[in-house]
Amino acid sequence: MGLRFDTMKVHAGYNSAEHNNSAVVPIYQTVSYDFNNTDHASRLFSFAEAGWLYTRVTNPTVHTLELRAAALDGASAAIALASGMAAISYSLLNIAQGGKVISSPYLYGGSADSFRRMYAPLGIEIIQTPDILYPKDLEKHISKDVKAIFVETLSNPNGLVADLEALSELAHKHGIALIADNTFATPYLLNPFKHGADIVVYSATKAFNGHGNVIAGLILESGKFPYDNGNYPQFTQPEYVLRDPANPSHERSFYEVFGPEAFTSRTRLAYLNYFGAALGPFDAYLALVGIETLSERISKQTSNALKIVRYLEESPHVSWVNHPNASGNAQRDLVEKYLPKGGGGILAFGFNGSIEQSEKFINSVELFSYHVNVGDARSLISNTAKTTHSELTQELQEEAGITAQTIRLSIGIEDADDLIEDLEKAFEKAYE
Numbered sequence: 001m002g003l004r005f006d007t008m009k010v011h012a013g014y015n016s017a018e019h020n021n022s023a024v025v026p027i028y029q030t031v032s033y034d035f036n037n038t039d040h041a042s043r044l045f046s047f048a049e050a051g052w053l054y055t056r057v058t059n060p061t062v063h064t065l066e067l068r069a070a071a072l073d074g075a076s077a078a079i080a081l082a083s084g085m086a087a088i089s090y091s092l093l094n095i096a097q098g099g100k101v102i103s104s105p106y107l108y109g110g111s112a113d114s115f116r117r118m119y120a121p122l123g124i125e126i127i128q129t130p131d132i133l134y135p136k137d138l139e140k141h142i143s144k145d146v147k148a149i150f151v152e153t154l155s156n157p158n159g160l161v162a163d164l165e166a167l168s169e170l171a172h173k174h175g176i177a178l179i180a181d182n183t184f185a186t187p188y189l190l191n192p193f194k195h196g197a198d199i200v201v202y203s204a205t206k207a208f209n210g211h212g213n214v215i216a217g218l219i220l221e222s223g224k225f226p227y228d229n230g231n232y233p234q235f236t237q238p239e240y241v242l243r244d245p246a247n248p249s250h251e252r253s254f255y256e257v258f259g260p261e262a263f264t265s266r267t268r269l270a271y272l273n274y275f276g277a278a279l280g281p282f283d284a285y286l287a288l289v290g291i292e293t294l295s296e297r298i299s300k301q302t303s304n305a306l307k308i309v310r311y312l313e314e315s316p317h318v319s320w321v322n323h324p325n326a327s328g329n330a331q332r333d334l335v336e337k338y339l340p341k342g343g344g345g346i347l348a349f350g351f352n353g354s355i356e357q358s359e360k361f362i363n364s365v366e367l368f369s370y371h372v373n374v375g376d377a378r379s380l381i382s383n384t385a386k387t388t389h390s391e392l393t394q395e396l397q398e399e400a401g402i403t404a405q406t407i408r409l410s411i412g413i414e415d416a417d418d419l420i421e422d423l424e425k426a427f428e429k430a431y432e
């Protein structure tokens with residue numbers, strides 16, 4: 001039927017009979033579920049039949065969020081988790097066990113820092129290289145044990161756009177998966193699957209939910225990647241958890257049972273099940289309410305941000321502005337290709353003054369909230385070097401494109417002129 005983005009996709013998976021005809025999805029605030037009989041229980045526990053088991057693994061409210069998130073990006077399957085960090089770490093642990101991952105260095109602070117500290121002791125080497133911006137130069141980093149390429153489609157905080165098509169072409173040439181963190185762009189601005197991504201992760205904490213009241217993460221998969229291509233024994237080896245109930249000595253592999261949805265299935269039944277970062281039903285409910293307005297929020301944030309970018313570009317108090325739609329952006333061709341609806345609500349700028357003046361500026365805004373969240377319905381401000389990226393040394397901050405003067409704005413859905421007036425007054429106070 002060719003539905004547009006902002007019509008019925010946010011209602012996918014909603015079955016009013018299953019949900020007792022209520023207008024919104026009920027909150028199934030339950031840990032476990034009745035089994036029909038002992039045979040039913042045994043079939044559920046060997047995954048011979050799909051059904052409700054235990055809320056750490058599946059819950060009807062959480063699953064409705066999974067179905068709707070999958071529909072928004074046209075994914076074949078999705079799983080929801082307790083945070084964006086859980087979505088990223090479970091994805092990398094699942095895909096790369098004992099191998100390497102090539103990553104962008106232009107990342108959310110928590111990702112950048114965890115990549116440096118947490119994975120090597122677990123036997124996963126993460127290579128963060130600026131060559132990610134030049135896919136032609138990236139091939140030299142690919143060796144036999146590289147299992148995936150990881151990028152942010154639109155980077156935090158500087159809005160660098162990843163060339164997904166070139167990256168996926170390179171990944172697929174070597175039989176490895178492309179994982180894209182699409183948190184900043186959201187499904188409204190960019191669908192990474194359309195450009196070759198195999199796995200998409202979100203921090204649904206941010207614009208996906210958009211109300212600053214939930215920590216949540218999502219993992220989506222295309223359903224097209226050949227996990228039986230020889231690079232991923234974890235998906236093709238028989239597992240006890242997938243034994244055949246009629247013939248318990250016959251153990252099956254995730255690929256055998258779930259085919260090209262082996263990735264999300266194994267993330268759910270191994271990582272979510274055993275490591276346990278499950279999303280609660282109430283938080284899933286809040287996220288379900290949040291995504292009802294995703295397209296409206298992001299389009300308003302995008303048009304507001306564009307006005308603020310133009311205002312800052314004219315300001316004598318600003319030395320540079322980074323946003324996909326900033327004037328003179330060297331990535332113009334990529335922005336036109338991947339972000340035809342605009343570059344979103346998040347931007348960074350260089351404060352043209354001393355650290356004391358920039359702190360006075362932040363302390364003087366009234367309409368902007370000084371929070372480290374992004375993608376919220378309200379406008380937010382933060383000093384990146386001292387907050388979100390403060391774990392990084394100065395050298396690593398420079399590599400990630402962050403300076404002491406960097407100020408990040410996440411533009412909300414307020415009136416753009418009110419926001420500009422607020423910035424103008426704060427600049428005046430900073431230079432008094």
Ligand SMILES: *Cc1c(COP(=O)(O)O)cnc(C)c1O
Nearest residue numbers: 083084085108156183203205216
């Ligand atoms: C916030 C964020 C994360 C982490 O998500 P949480 O939900 O806070 O755990 C990951 N990636 C990006 C791009 C983010 O902005």
